[in-house]
Amino acid sequence: MHLPLPLSILGTLALLFLPPSIAQAITPRITPQTKFQYRTNGTWLENLALGPAPSGATTTPTLLVTRMDVPELWSIDVSTGRGEVVASFPNATACMGITPLGQDGVYAVVVGRLRITDIGHPVPGSWGIYEVDLSGGVAGEDEDGDGDEGAVSVRKMADVPEAGWLNGMALFPSGGTGIQARGGEKAGVVLIADSVNGVIWQLDTQTGTYRVALNDTASMAASPTDPLGLGVNGVRVWRGFVYYSTDSVQAVFRVPVRWDDSSQTVRAAGVVETVALGVVVDDFAVAEDGGLYLMAVADNQVVRVTAAGERSVLAGTRESAQVAGCTSGVISRDGRRLFVTTNGGHITPPKGGEEPAKLVEIDL
Numbered sequence: 001m002h003l004p005l006p007l008s009i010l011g012t013l014a015l016l017f018l019p020p021s022i023a024q025a026i027t028p029r030i031t032p033q034t035k036f037q038y039r040t041n042g043t044w045l046e047n048l049a050l051g052p053a054p055s056g057a058t059t060t061p062t063l064l065v066t067r068m069d070v071p072e073l074w075s076i077d078v079s080t081g082r083g084e085v086v087a088s089f090p091n092a093t094a095c096m097g098i099t100p101l102g103q104d105g106v107y108a109v110v111v112g113r114l115r116i117t118d119i120g121h122p123v124p125g126s127w128g129i130y131e132v133d134l135s136g137g138v139a140g141e142d143e144d145g146d147g148d149e150g151a152v153s154v155r156k157m158a159d160v161p162e163a164g165w166l167n168g169m170a171l172f173p174s175g176g177t178g179i180q181a182r183g184g185e186k187a188g189v190v191l192i193a194d195s196v197n198g199v200i201w202q203l204d205t206q207t208g209t210y211r212v213a214l215n216d217t218a219s220m221a222a223s224p225t226d227p228l229g230l231g232v233n234g235v236r237v238w239r240g241f242v243y244y245s246t247d248s249v250q251a252v253f254r255v256p257v258r259w260d261d262s263s264q265t266v267r268a269a270g271v272v273e274t275v276a277l278g279v280v281v282d283d284f285a286v287a288e289d290g291g292l293y294l295m296a297v298a299d300n301q302v303v304r305v306t307a308a309g310e311r312s313v314l315a316g317t318r319e320s321a322q323v324a325g326c327t328s329g330v331i332s333r334d335g336r337r338l339f340v341t342t343n344g345g346h347i348t349p350p351k352g353g354e355e356p357a358k359l360v361e362i363d364l
């Protein structure tokens with residue numbers, strides 16, 4: 001054999017003979033990149049959505065992120081690392097879930113009252129859903145100088161006084177054809193997790209009427225022994241399934257659903273399945289292929305669960321600040337990047353202590 005070894009084999013052999021710390025530095029690993037970070041501790045990014053689809057000359061991907069320490073919605077331009085407030089909400093202290101509605105540039109945002117130093121005690125009766133319309137552009141985008149920047153309109157869609165703590169939210173159906181195939185589509189309905197009452201509400205964003213859609217005590221209720229009293233937390237819809245995380249049972253579940261025309265309700269259309277057990281998950285992202293990216297907020301890790309159910313840590317360690325206090329995730333339109341919001345490790349501070357909240361990007 002006179003042929004030189006292929007470079008890749010040489011590389012592998014070299015790694016075998018290096019001390020472990022150096023080998024680890026050379027081995028390709030997932031390294032989250034910080035795209036935006038606040039300057040002060042005690043900031044908390046809670047949820048996010050992809051911004052309006054870039055159009056015309058604009059190709060910049062923006063993300064819309066909600067803050068839980070103040071009642072503000074921010075827009076972050078990941079190419080420049082600039083962030084700005086696009087909306088703030090009256091008589092509230094926190095924003096939670098956000099979801100795009102059917103129409104491009106129009107979003108629904110959960111707003112209410114709680115203090116991040118006392119997250120087990122949100123104010124019952126303080127929760128509502130607002131519509132934020134960014135289709136007229138957001139402040140700072142007035143590149144042509146015609147003074148039309150900041151044409152953001154904000155409208156309350158509904159108060160939900162019966163709710164204990166409205167948290168994650170998703171559009172139903174969202175991007176899935178499965179529900180239509182089952183003959184049950186309904187425009188403009190959002191699903192919202194209530195972490196105190198352990199149910200998922202539905203809201204008709206056109207009429208403002210709301211009711212309990214899904215109420216499965218075993219998989220959604222807060223446990224009486226859980227000091228934070230957190231039941232169902234994150235919710236996402238994927239191809240006819242509602243996925244949800246429930247902190248008090250440290251699990252993620254899914255249930256097939258359909259729209260029931262006679263009761264005007266989203267109904268379970270099958271049994272609840274367990275997707276992941278033994279992990280406390282805040283919110284999560286669902287990929288096009290059904291794979292999940294779970295935000296293990298107290299472990300400071302992003303956990304991947306493939307559609308086949310294989311589980312691995314994608315990024316972070318308990319001690320590391322990389323994705324410390326990860327709260328939610330969303331996948332880019334091309335499916336190649338995962339954006340993650342954090343609370344800076346407020347629940348389990350990483351080695352070196354809590355840091356300001358940030359937005360990170362992970363290449364998939």
Ligand SMILES: *[C@@H]1O[C@H](CO)[C@@H](O)[C@H](O)[C@H]1NC(C)=O
Pocket residue numbers: 091113123125126
């Ligand atoms: C502010 O919210 C509280 C509930 O947290 C409610 O009782 C009160 O009526 C609201 N005030 C106004 C002015 O909307």
Ligand SMILES: *[C@@H]1O[C@H](CO)[C@@H](O)[C@H](O)[C@H]1NC(C)=O
Pocket residue numbers: 197199212215217
């Ligand atoms: C959920 O279901 C349980 C058990 O049937 C019931 O006691 C509870 O009132 C329901 N919760 C809501 C908010 O409807």
Ligand SMILES: *[C@@H]1O[C@H](CO)[C@@H](O)[C@H](O)[C@H]1NC(C)=O
Pocket residue numbers: 039040041352353354355356
């Ligand atoms: C945040 O808190 C940690 C731990 O107390 C401290 O080490 C760090 O300097 C603080 N960071 C900022 C930006 O204040």
